[in-house]
Amino acid sequence: MFGAGAMTNSIPEIRDADLLFVIGSNTTEAHPIIAMEMKRAVRRGAKLIVADPRSIWLSEIADLHLQLQPGTDVWLLNALAHVIVTEGLTDQAFIETHTENFEAVIEAVADYTPEKAEEVTGVPADMIRQAARMYATTRKAGIYYTLGITEHTHGTENVYGLANLVLMTGHLGVRSAGMNPLRGQNNVQGANDAGASPIYYPGYQRVDDPVSQAKFEAAWGVPLSPNDGMNLNVMMSALAKGEIKGLFVMGEDIVLSEPNAEKVERGLNQAEFLVLQDIFVNETFRFADVVFPAACFAEKDGVITNSDRRVQRVRKAVEPPGEARPDWVILCDLARAAGYPMPNYADAGEIYAEMAALSPKFAGISHDRIGEDGIQWPCPDSEHAGTPTLHMDGPIRGKGEFQAIHYRPSAELPDEEYPLLLSTGRTLYHYNAATQTRRDAGPVAKQPRNFIEVHRRDAKRLGISHGETVKVSSRRGELTAEVWVSPRVRRGCVWMPFHFGESPTNRLTNDAGDSVTGTGEYKVCAVRIRALQPAATPPA
Amino acid sequence: MSAPLPDESFTLTINGQQTQARQGERVLGVAGRLGIEIPTLCEDSRLDPVGCCRMCLVEVGGQRRLQPACTWRAEAGQDVTTESPRIERHRKLLLEMYLADAPPVTDPHPLTPLNEISRLAEAHGALDRFPAACSEREGREDANPYIGFDPELCISCARCVRYCDEVEAVSAITLAGRGAGTTIATAGQIGLLDSTCELCGGCIDTCPTGAMHEKKPLAHTRTDSEVSTVRTTCNFCGVGCQLDIKVQDGRVVQIDSPPAGETLNDGNLCVKGRFAYDFIHHEDRLKTPLVRGADGNLREASWEEALKRAAEGLLGVKERHGADALGFVSSSRCTGEENYLVQKLARAAFGTNNCHSCAAT
Secondary structure (H helix, E strand, C coil): CCCCCCHHHCHHHHHHCCCEHHHHHHCCHHCCHHHHHHHHHHHHHCCCEEEECCCCCCHHHHCCEECCCCCCHHHHHHHHHHHHHHHCCCHHHHHHHECHHHHHHHHHHCCCHHHHHHHHHHHHHHHHHHHHHHHHHHEEEEEEEEEHHHHCCCCHHHHHHHHHHHHHHHCCCCCCCEEEEEECCHHHHHHHHHHCCCEECCCCCCCCCCHHHHHHHHCCCCCCCCCCCHHHHHHHHHHHHHCCCEEEEEECCHHHHHHCHHHHHHHHHHCEEEEECCCCCCCCHHHEEEEEEEECCHHCCCEEECCEEEEEECCCCCCCCCCCCHCCCHHHHHHHHHCCCCCCCCCCCHHHHHHHHCCCCCCCCHHHHHHHCECCCCCCCCCCCCCCCCCCCCCCCCCCCCCCCCCCCCCCCCCCCCCCEEEEECCCCCCCCCCCCCHHHHHHHCCCCEEECCCCCHHHHHCCCCCCEEEECCCCEEEECCCCCCCCCCCCEEEEEECHHHHHHHCCCCEEEEECCCCCCCEEEEEEEEEEECCCCCCC | CCCCCCCCCCEECCCCCCEEEEECCCCCHHHHCCCCCCCCCCCCCCCCCCCCCCEEEEEECCCCCCEEEECCCCCCCCCCEEECHHHHHHHHHHHHHHHHCCCCCCCCCCCCCHHHHHHHHHHHHCCCCCCCCCCCCCCCCCHHHHHHHEECCCCCCHHHHHHHCCCCCCCCEEECHHHCEEEEEEEHHHCHCCCCCCCHHHHHHCCCCCCCEEEHHHCCCCCCCCCCEEEECCHHHHEEEEEEEEECCCCEEECCCCCCCCCCCCCCCCHHHHCCCHHHHHCCCCCCCCEEEECCCCCCCCCHHHHHHHHHHHHHHHHHHCHEEEEECCCCCCCCHHHHHHHHHHHHHHCCCCCCCCCCC
């Protein structure tokens, strides 16, 4: 709606914000250092609005906690827009100058009254009104979101809903405001920037654009396909259907990390060839035909791009173990073994230079220029200092287009057979497949095994107690986990992390994908809990 | 006369130099801008100033007593002196009292944080000449694997406690006891693992004496070999914290944050960034290429063999089913250059746009 998926503003601006609207982000656990900036802002007097189905650390210090039913985000966001529109809190000058299609949103949100929203989301109507007024009337008001917004079958609508709020209040091109997706992994931004995408070459240039295609064909010396590729979720489905026959996977445990793990395994079983490149054995190994041992971040050079578009250096500190090699060296060798003349790059800096020369957004960035500070893109030439805040001069390239959205229920909701709604996420102490964090004493001491957060009334009804191991199942699979009776979840909802190979939460999750991005619905699926057979009574 | 507006600046004099300051600014900060260094112990730019260590006392015109520069607000027309025989006498005596209370370790470990008291004592000619203060402070072993506390080095500046309250905001630790016996503890004397502590290690980062210290490096490193530092970017979440990796004998022995104010993480790190580095040298790391043998098991192979097998396998799929029967999954855990190469591999070497990563946020 107004450019590439990236934070419009910068992390250091957070401390000066007057209002933080944090939605679908458990920031203290998933982005602890950004959370520290938020804590600092709140300590300084900034208002904090948290929208999350769970009670999280930030909701404890929030002015308002909109504890919505999972998957009802569109209702909440449209109701917020409804209040802003009906109470005349919009920034008319901004809307007229910089946006189009606002009328469609006015029409779309007309029926999303706070009272009706309360029925669907469970958030009191007055609280919705208050949140809308606070957000609309504060100038330095920033939105911060992460996978709680995007990992839904309506993830794209959720993002549109947030962008509508930003545009109608003119919270763009203002320091400490804007729309800020916090990227989940160290180089999510950089992977997208570099063209690890089925539809974009490096620098967000479309593969179906003949001009871009010609440019990359000239640079790489081979004809290229003009057809859009498959995104990861579609690729996993195609694998299960037998349409994908060969797979190369670098640095991801797809069996543990992709939703509906059983389907992924089924696909891998019938694949003809699988190449893996990783630093540890993982759950996907049993399907591999070839495995390359790679260097970890401390053993190689390169760049990483963080959530606020900051290109920063990774520097080699130690040698890789045994015969392990940096991923970039392996990739070049593999290309050559397959008959493609990959250039003899002397170091990672030369690879970056090749990419930068093909990507106007990063054309001014080089290893030498990054130095100790990093550079935030866009950075079009070597004189440009980088861009901490987007849209500062004339907020938008062209016009920001409003998108009218409507609520669609999540793909799978609780029913009689599977009566509980499961959401999943990361914890502070572990990291994704946890091959790294489960090899360190602290995270293991804090969280040794998989658990499921359950509301006390649900626990009572099911006859299960805190610390007990139970069987959790969905239509796609089952596993055992330890019960944590927790005040953090809503009644009828349960929550699990996904870090534990022996109890893989993604056996349960739903791979139904977002209609645009294909991102799986990790945040909503239906499960049931059964107590395991009680152990035999110990002899008296 | 009405008070100046917050943004309105005014003039004051520090060590004879006229300078500008804004309403609400403290003398320490204004002097810092002029490049005037005032020694401090309890000050940390991330924390509210408390003025408890008395190290930064300066002369303020019109004030009979010395005043702490960290808490004293700059005012229009003020005349501040930061160096004088009187101030120097004060600093030396104060440091000698700190030395009596918390004598620095004579043979410090190469990875223990710099003891600020030793450094300042040397700079100001303070001697360890007073008998040890009475304090037998209470210390206790804590089962957590990362954070250690040596009560004998503690000067009760409370930087750790204030960091835990104000920055990490989990309030896991507190000052306990009174007088010379004041120490750092958890409420109810529970272990850190059972407290609200999130093991961020900020208490270690801010401690000026090394009383709060890391347990891991002390167990792993030698005292007689050099430690080098490499600045890099953390490999966990998308914040992009900068790290200083400490290397000894080819091994990562510690990970530290660059000083506060230098990088976007402002001296802060989380439990994963600061402590979860054992994986780097873990014995489970993959060390040789593997290929699936005729018996169905993965066996070790040479790079040459593994690369050949991989290329032939993928090209075979392409020949039999077309390029779009191949998929390439790149990684948002790897570098930008590596992601560039995976997509180039998919597109240029194998002819498909089926290239994505776990980066669908």
